[in-house]
Amino acid sequence: MLQRLLRRSACPLPPLGQPRLTLRPRHFIPLAGFLVPTAVIGYGVVLPHSCAAGVNSLSVGFATTLAGVAVTYTAGLLAVLRR
Secondary structure, three states: OHHHHHOHHHOOOOOOOOOOOOOOHHHHHHHHHHHHHHHHHHHHHHOOOOOOOOOOHHHHHHHHHHHHHHHHHHHHHHHHHHO
């Protein structure tokens, strides 16, 4: 049982000579699936119907949050693909 778990074929890491994976557009589909509805709901429904309508610190802060999500997601993808 233990021998089967320790075989090289059971390891998810690629062999040393094999090229690493690269980022592809399909890796960003989940990010778009989060960002697009969040931006539409935030800027199309929530912010216009509140006291924070227009370009102000709340709308800029919301945009900064969405940008932070994109940067964090991309950094996570790069960390996983380099592993």
